[in-house]
Amino acid sequence: MKKLAFVLLFCAFANSYGQYTSASIKLGTFVPDATDAGFVLGYMGGKYIDENLDIGWSVDWFHKTYVDKSLVTELNNQIGIPNAEINELRARTNLHDIPVLFNMVGHFPLDHRKLRAYVTGGIGAEILLVFYRDFTNPDEDDLQVAFDFSWRLGAGVTYELGKRSDLLAEIGYHSSEPSWTYEVDDNNVTRTFERRFDMSGFMFRVGVRLFY
Numbered sequence: 688m689k690k691l692a693f694v695l696l697f698c699a700f701a702n703s704y705g706q707y708t709s710a711s712i713k714l715g716t717f718v719p720d721a722t723d724a725g726f727v728l729g730y731m732g733g734k735y736i737d738e739n740l741d742i743g744w745s746v747d748w749f750h751k752t753y754v755d756k757s758l759v760t761e762l763n764n765q766i767g768i769p770n771a772e773i774n775e776l777r778a779r780t781n782l783h784d785i786p787v788l789f790n791m792v793g794h795f796p797l798d799h800r801k802l803r804a805y806v807t808g809g810i811g812a813e814i815l816l817v818f819y820r821d822f823t824n825p826d827e828d829d830l831q832v833a834f835d836f837s838w839r840l841g842a843g844v845t846y847e848l849g850k851r852s853d854l855l856a857e858i859g860y861h862s863s864e865p866s867w868t869y870e871v872d873d874n875n876v877t878r879t880f881e882r883r884f885d886m887s888g889f890m891f892r893v894g895v896r897l898f899y
């Protein structure tokens with residue numbers, strides 16, 4: 688409760704003394720360990736405490752359809768190589784990754800009057816929507832929702848377009864690992880599988896920040 692009260696008081700302080708707010712749209716590439724690289728889209732809202740510090744929240748969306756190689760290996764080990772082709776189908780996965788984070792951003796002036804550097808850090812929750820193939824009927828999809836704690840560190844630069852708009856480019860490292868276990872009945876044998884998705888990896892993004 689003390690930690691929650693501190694966060695609420697801090698947010699109230701920020702809201703009282705912030706001079707203006709910002710909204711950023713970011714897009715780029717995310718390279719998590721669980722899948723190949725893919726497109727990531729993000730939104731970040733911020734409230735400025737002063738000209739060098741702002742706090743806010745962000746939400747991102749990453750989508751990927753792929754074959755889970757680690758699950759293929761697990762299925763082949765438990766069921767056997769003769770089923771390798773159908774195991775590939777069973778491991779076909781369609782996921783939507785949605786991290787929601789609380790962020791703090793520190794800004795630093797550079798020699799160029801229109802350029803500024805920044806560093807950012809965030810903590811929050813990860814929501815992973817996973818459409819995976821049914822074990823018995825691999826042509827059909829099942830849905831599972833997984834959650835995990837997540838954190839992110841990043842750095843970037845902004846270029847002033849006007850009094851109320853910036854261009855930005857950043858690199859960041861995101862960390863989370865949602866997972867769940869499930870059981871299937873295979874010829875009267877109950878098998879337990881764990882699906883673990885290591886969504887840790889680097890993001891490379893560009894975008895625009897608007898002030899209001």
